[in-house]
Amino acid sequence: MRHRQTTPKLGRTPAHRKAMMRNMVTDFFKHEKIRTTQAKAKALRPYAEKLITLGKKDTLTSRRGAARLIRDKAVLKKLFDEIAPRYSERPGGYTRIIKLGGTRAGDDAQMAIIEMVEADMPERKKRNKPKYTGPLAAAGDPVKAVEEVETAADEAGDVAEEAPDADASDEDAVAEDVTSEEDEDKTE
Secondary structure, three states: OOOOOOOOOOOOOOOHHHHHHHHHHHHHHOOOOEEEEHHHHHHHHHHHHHHHHHHHHOOHHHHHHHHOOOOOOHHHHEEEHHHHHHHOOOOOEEEEEEEEEEEOOOOOEEEEEEEEEOOOOOOOOOOOOOOOOOHHHHHHOOHHHHHHHHHHHHHHHHEEEEEEEEHHHHHHHHHHHHHHHHHHHHHO
């Protein structure tokens, strides 16, 4: 029985789980934000928070303790030189898990983003969208072309609506003439 055992198994052997957490925490500190499943994000959070707390101490012992999980020297240096000093006044809660609305296509797993709180995220470059080459490309901007077509259709609809009104007024005039003739016949 697993009474009071809180370690999430994540469907992996202990060795696989340990290797996965090492890789995830290394990538997390390298990029300061990763997209993963909700279960993995919740399992990663304690590892990341404890390593940041070790980084705030900045002793030889804490560096060696962090090096047991983070094998990449550049990421270890970034943890102790950039990330930990950023949270020197914060008593905990260095990470944030944002649940994403959708699920992963392959296995329908709930997805989440885990990121550093108060992170200085670099601006991402916007991708250049491919130029539109559809049937409205000759008109210039396709959105404006569609709007012009819609306004022209609306104007044509307004003219069509006015025409029945004119016919209706002619019919009313004819109906008045008929009733006036009938009234004259009755008076005679």
